[in-house]
Amino acid sequence: xxxxxxxxxxxxxxxxxxxxxxxxxxxxxxxxxxxxxxxxxxxxxxxxxxxxxxxxxxxxxxxxxxxxxxxxxxxxxxxxxxxxxxxxxxxxxxxxxxxxxxxxxxxxxxxxxxxxxxxxxxxxxxxxxxxxxxxxxxxxxxxxxxxxxxxxxxxxxxxxxxxxxxxxxxxxxxxxxxxxxxxxxxxxxxxxxxxxxxxxxxxxxxxxxxxxxxxxxxxxxxxxxxxxxxxxxxxxxxxxxxxxxxxxxxxxxxxxxxxxxxxxxxxxxxxxxxxxxxxxxxxxxxxxxxxxxxxxxxxxxxxxxxxxxxxxxxxxxxxxxxxx
Numbered sequence: 606x607x608x609x610x611x612x613x614x615x616x617x618x619x620x621x622x623x624x625x626x627x628x629x630x631x632x633x634x635x636x637x638x639x640x641x642x643x644x645x646x647x648x649x650x651x652x653x654x655x656x657x658x659x660x661x662x663x664x665x666x667x668x669x670x671x672x673x674x675x676x677x678x679x680x681x682x683x684x685x686x687x688x689x690x691x692x693x694x695x696x697x698x699x700x701x702x703x704x705x706x707x708x709x710x711x712x713x714x715x716x717x718x719x720x721x722x723x724x725x726x727x728x729x730x731x732x733x734x735x736x737x738x739x740x741x742x743x744x745x746x747x748x749x750x751x752x753x754x755x756x757x758x759x760x761x762x763x764x765x766x767x768x769x770x771x772x773x774x775x776x777x778x779x780x781x782x783x784x785x786x787x788x789x790x791x792x793x794x795x796x797x798x799x800x801x802x803x804x805x806x807x808x809x810x811x812x813x814x815x816x817x818x819x820x821x822x823x824x825x826x827x828x829x830x831x832x833x834x835x836x837x838x839x840x841x842x843x844x845x846x847x848x849x850x851x852x853x854x855x856x857x858x859x860x861x862x863x864x865x866x867x868x869x870x871x872x873x874x875x876x877x878x879x880x881x882x883x884x885x886x887x888x889x890x891x892x893x894x895x896x897x898x899x900x901x902x903x904x905x906x907x908x909x910x911x912x913x914x915x916x917x918x919x920x921x922x923x924x925x926x927x928x929x
Contacts, residue, residue, distance in 0.1 A: 619687055620670040621898065621915075622907040624677065627663035629653035632817050635706030637796060642702065642903035653703055656905035657885045659696035662805045665905075687909040689882025697728075697928045698864055700885050700905065701799040702737070709791045710822070711746060711770060711811040714804070715832045716785035723828070724806045729785050731863050732801030735847075735924055736779045737889050739795045744772040746790035747781060747844070748837035758830050766811055773840055778848025780858050786834030798889055800866050800926045808832065860929060867925040871917055879912040881927040893919015 628644055634652025638644045644654055655663035659678035667675050672684070681688060681696045691697070714730035721727065748771040751757035760769040770788060775781075775795075783789050788810070791797060808825035810833075815822065850856050852872040859866050869875065871893060877884075885907055892901040895915055900906070908915055 618912055619909040620672070621895065621912070622670070622672065622677075622680070622687070622909060623668040623898075624657055624665040624905045624907070625668050626903075626905060627655040627658060627665055629655065629663065632815060632822070633705055633707040633709050633793075635704040637704040638702065641704075641796070643901075644903060650706070652705065653701050654903075655699065655701055656887050657698070657700040657907065658803070660699055660803050660805060663699075686911075687883065689910040691882050691928060693928075695728075695803060697803055698885060698926060699801050699803045700887055700924075700926065701801070702887070702889075702903075703791060703795075703797045703799055705791045705793060705795045705797075707793050708813065710809040710813070711766070711788060711790045712807050712809050713788050713829050713833050714783070714785050714808065715806060715828070719785075719832055720804065720806050727806050728802045728804040730802050730804040730806055731785055731861065732783045732799055733859055733861075733864075733866060734781045734783065734791075735798040735800075735858070735866075735868070735889075736775055736777055736781075737796040737798055738777055739775055740793075743775050743792060743795060745775050745781065745792055745795070746770045746788065747773045747783075748840070749788045749833070750837075751835055754830070754835050757833060757835050761810060761826060761830060764811075771837065771840070773844060775844070776846075776848065778846065778850075780845045780847050781843060782859055782861065784834070784838075786832050788833055788837065798887060798924050800864055800885075800924070802863050862929055864926050864929055869917075869923050869925070871919060871921050871923070873918070873920075875917045877908075877915045877917055879908040879910075879915060882910050883927060884908040884912075885926045887924050889922050889924055891919060891921030893917060893921045 631652030634650035639646035664676045716729040720729040808829045810829040856868045888904040
């Protein structure tokens with residue numbers, strides 16, 4: 606996405622960090638990241654836009670301003686004051702937009718302890734989803750029906766998938782927290798904004814027998830059984846509904862050990878006071894300006910530490926996040 610830089614920011618405060626997304630091809634990916642968001646997709650099956658990321662597998666580039674051309678990971682290492690001087694050894698969060706033309710694999714993520722030990726020091730993967738769009742009557746796989754670890758192992762090894770997995774009905778505007786150990790899968794037709802720890806560790810427990818380059822994709826059955834939480838948390842504790850949030854109100858969606866996530870439905874003007882170490886912002890609908898800089902659906906940017914108040918104008922929806 607391009608941005609029109611007509612900024613009214615003063616030189617006394619840091620510039621907004623606009624990011625060039627990294628696009629990913631996936632066996633289950635669709636076309637909406639191009640048609641709906643205007644990203645320059647190539648080929649077919651673009652399933653992920655890593656909109657704010659400093660992960661080695663998708664490190665975003667700063668688009669403009671004094672840090673133009675630098676990677677976000679480099680900025681984190683060299684200019685930590687932009688991020689409130691946080692002590693982590695790497696940028697802690699990763700923000701994606703996911704377009705699922707087909708079902709994703711049934712999968713689970715490890716926590717920090719397991720990933721650190723078994724995945725070369727990686728973060729674990731706590732994540733959350735905001736449902737930008739989904740088909741009528743859509744469901745997600747969230748959780749499972751096994752009562753004990755022994756029953757879990759038995760169901761998996763006997764391929765009793767429909768008995769094992771739990772499906773939850775969803776609608777546009779729903780919000781789901783996916784803790785490590787949660788069995789989950791995004792399903793066909795869903796468009797999702799995902800906020801997560803900066804990790805790319807996923808254990809596939811089942812993949813519908815699909816082939817990639819003529820071969821089944823790798824499964825991680827032993828690791829999955831190791832990390833799946835038994836029993837799963839309740840359906841009621843798995844989903845929140847935010848489809849009818851009021852306009853021009855800064856709404857916290859969740860606060861957990863790794864991140865805080867917010868939503869704003871802007872219609873007119875709003876003063877956003879940047880009071881966090883940094884604030885990731887993704888525009889998921891509409892268009893407007895941030896301190897005179899044009900933003901639109903698909904824009905991703907970071908308000909750095911010390912930025913102060915940002916004046917938002919227009920008609921747009923945004924999801925924002927910061928480290929807890």
